[in-house]
Amino acid sequence: MATVRIIVTLKQGVLDAQGQAVRQGLRALGYGAVHDVKVGRYVELTVPDTYPPEEIRELCDRLLANPLIEEWRLEGASEPASKRASHSGRPRSEARSPKPEAWGLH
Amino acid sequence: MRFGVVIFPGSNCDRDCIHVLGSVLRQDVVELWHGKATVDGVDCVVLPGGFAYGDYLRAGAIAATAPVINAVREFATSGGAVIGICNGFQILLEAGLLPGAMLRNDVLQFRCRDVRMRVESTRTPFTSGLRVGQVLRMPIAHGEGNFYAPAPMLDAMEQAGQIVFRYCDAAGAVAAEANPNGAARSIAGISNQQGNVLGLMPHPERASEAILGSTHGRLLFQSAIGWIEGRRSSVVAVR
Secondary structure (H helix, E strand, C coil), X not given: CEEEEEEEEECCCCCCHHHHHHHHHHHHCXXXXXXXXXXXXXXXXXXXXXCCHHHHHHHHHHHHCCCCCEEEEECCCCCCCXXXXXXXXXXXXXXXXXXXXXXXXX | CEEEEEECCCECCHHHHHHHHHHHCCCEEEEEECCCCCCCCCCEEEECCECHHHHCCCCCCCHHHCHHHHHHHHHHHCCCEEXXXXXXXXXXXXXXXXXXXXXXXXXXXXXXXXXXXXXXCCCCCCCCCCCCCCEEEEEEEECCCEEXXXXXXXXXXXXXXXXXXXXXXXXXXXXXXXXXXXXXXXXXXXXXXXXXXXXXXXXXHHCCEHHHCECHHHHHHHXXXXXXXXXXXXXXXXX
16 A cells, blocks of 8 residues: 655635634744745545556545645645646536445435 | 425534425425435425535535535536525535635634625526615625635626626625625625526525514525426426
8 A cells, every 4th residue: 555645735826814814823922933824735545556646636636626726736746736727627526426325424 | 396405414504494495485395415316306406504524625525526416416407496505605616516616714704794795697596586786685604705716717707697696785886895705806606607506605594584684585595486487387388
């Protein structure tokens, strides 16, 4: 098994209200020199060693990140790997939904 | 008329919707469970507010992958009337049934209060009985209602008549002060291109009885009832 570590952040220019709120909190504690704060999300996947990289890309674009407002990268990478937002093609959540019995909540 | 109210784990406005549709407006209402891929032959689907799946990942993101959403998508594609209220709106965005995305409120606060919104389009089933420029008052209650879409997308939506409601003041003027969450172009509600799917942040089901301070919300559901009746009779006429 391999571990895939993914970091999702808001795109440049998209309002990061959480980051702003954290910056306010840091200021209140006296850390006024902190110039900017961005809050993102960390997701860790355990997959087979042979798991296709294009499938990682696909599941990131379809669920882990919303390409309209977010970008994602693998931990350690300096450049975002996410594609630019695409408004064509099938809806992100279409198909591949788990079968009802897989939900276990009903 | 038969309404279906979708229930996800974490929905919390489902009872309010069922109460208004069933007890106030005397319509048939069925509950649609998120785990079943069917809308059960209803005339109209309601996605209620709440925190489906705890809003994990992003508001509406997990709910958008639920089996019932595939059935809602089919229903919407066939022209059926769908309304997503608050969290229901967020789910429709994440499911790709409506364009755009939702950000956290720019005020960095959860906002729970009455707002006014102006009707911008009467092409949706839920605004078909209203008039453009009409001002409605109903409550909002959300932390992520800051509607976002890139400017070209917003322009395309405006041209296609997909902006349905904008936050406004008592006189109907759209002003920054009347925008409770920073939503792009003061957008409170939008539709898909066909106009049969509506998403809005304010809660019509919380403004459907005089004792609650406003009955404007009822107008949306009554419009849908009229729209569905009209659609039925036109189908009969064609036959």
